[in-house]
Amino acid sequence: MKLFSTINAFAKGALVAAGLALGLGAAQAQEKVTIQIDGAAVPYYLPMFVADHYGYFKEAGLGVEFLYANAADILNNIAAGNVQFGFPNGDAVISARANGLPVKVVHSTYQRGIGAVLFKTSSGIESPADLEGKKVAVTSYGSPNYIQLQVMMAQAGKSIDDVNVEIVGTGAILDALKSDQVDAIVFSMLRYYALQAEGVDVGMIASDDYLPSKGNVLVTSESYLASNTEQVKAFITALDKALKHIVEGDVAAEVAMAIKEYSPTFAGQEEIVTEIINEVFVKTLWQSDDTRANGFGYGNLESWQTTIDTALEYEAIPEKFDAADLVVEKPSEL
Numbered sequence: 001m002k003l004f005s006t007i008n009a010f011a012k013g014a015l016v017a018a019g020l021a022l023g024l025g026a027a028q029a030q031e032k033v034t035i036q037i038d039g040a041a042v043p044y045y046l047p048m049f050v051a052d053h054y055g056y057f058k059e060a061g062l063g064v065e066f067l068y069a070n071a072a073d074i075l076n077n078i079a080a081g082n083v084q085f086g087f088p089n090g091d092a093v094i095s096a097r098a099n100g101l102p103v104k105v106v107h108s109t110y111q112r113g114i115g116a117v118l119f120k121t122s123s124g125i126e127s128p129a130d131l132e133g134k135k136v137a138v139t140s141y142g143s144p145n146y147i148q149l150q151v152m153m154a155q156a157g158k159s160i161d162d163v164n165v166e167i168v169g170t171g172a173i174l175d176a177l178k179s180d181q182v183d184a185i186v187f188s189m190l191r192y193y194a195l196q197a198e199g200v201d202v203g204m205i206a207s208d209d210y211l212p213s214k215g216n217v218l219v220t221s222e223s224y225l226a227s228n229t230e231q232v233k234a235f236i237t238a239l240d241k242a243l244k245h246i247v248e249g250d251v252a253a254e255v256a257m258a259i260k261e262y263s264p265t266f267a268g269q270e271e272i273v274t275e276i277i278n279e280v281f282v283k284t285l286w287q288s289d290d291t292r293a294n295g296f297g298y299g300n301l302e303s304w305q306t307t308i309d310t311a312l313e314y315e316a317i318p319e320k321f322d323a324a325d326l327v328v329e330k331p332s333e334l
Helices: 002-029 043-053 071-080 090-098 144-155 173-178 190-197 222-227 229-248 251-261 270-285 289-294 301-313
Strands: 031-038 062-069 085-087 103-107 115-120 135-138 164-167 184-188 202-206 218-221
Touching: 031 043, 031 071, 031 229, 043 062, 043 229, 043 251, 043 270, 062 071, 062 229, 071 085, 071 090, 071 103, 071 218, 090 103, 090 301, 103 222, 103 229, 115 144, 115 173, 115 190, 135 144, 135 173, 144 184, 144 301, 173 184, 173 190, 184 190, 190 202, 190 270, 218 222, 218 229, 222 229, 229 251, 229 270, 251 270
Parallel strands: 031 062, 031 085, 135 164, 135 184
Antiparallel strands: 085 218, 103 218, 115 184, 115 202
């Protein structure tokens, strides 16, 4: 009996050791990658946080670190190989590619841009034509919002010269509208809900209805995509799983989790963030007719090309290029 006990103990020890070895091997198999996200840790980057929190990145074999920076720095770091992934605004990606940076959009996460004209309903503004003679604020003449304003006016048979454009910094532009220093601002549609929550009777014209654009998109470098295709596919798989989790699940619960664990500066704003996620991100940004037919992150090349061509027309980029050189049309087919 003693002999059998000794053998059993040895066998159990061997199994434990083997299990530890397998666990160590699994840990070592986690590919460490970094993603730089545009701006700061805000709950609107919910898919990234859900993929991390629920282990979807780990399931895909990735250990993901989040860093935050402005779009230009993100794209320079991607091109230089300092980070593997980025999540900048699509307009910045177009500019980077037009200026020679070898970046590639591998997942058009936001199907639309988030630019919009915001105005008080008492202003009488209902369409871009109504902006004629009005004071309209943008953050800079080089901003995508300024191009959007020009396109809106052109499609209304007007000119940018028919608008009294004022430059107002990001930190002051909402106050300029609230205090009636300007009649309208071209800024983020997300602020529409914030203004409503403050009791401001506000209206909105979505810029994307006049100029197709993209919000945040997943990018990598051409060289990383070529040499690490499996890692790129793994990241996309985890991201898509997180998007499905949110869209089909309890948005309020996920927002509460993201604010508590990833963006605590938004504590107390769970209700308004949940409304924005439900009304904007779930309905129009993460999903579209294209994604319903082709899966999350579908890159509509015609739409991207329109944005590229318009940027060239308004001299926001130095030269034209083909959308297919920048964008992966069907991420699921990588």
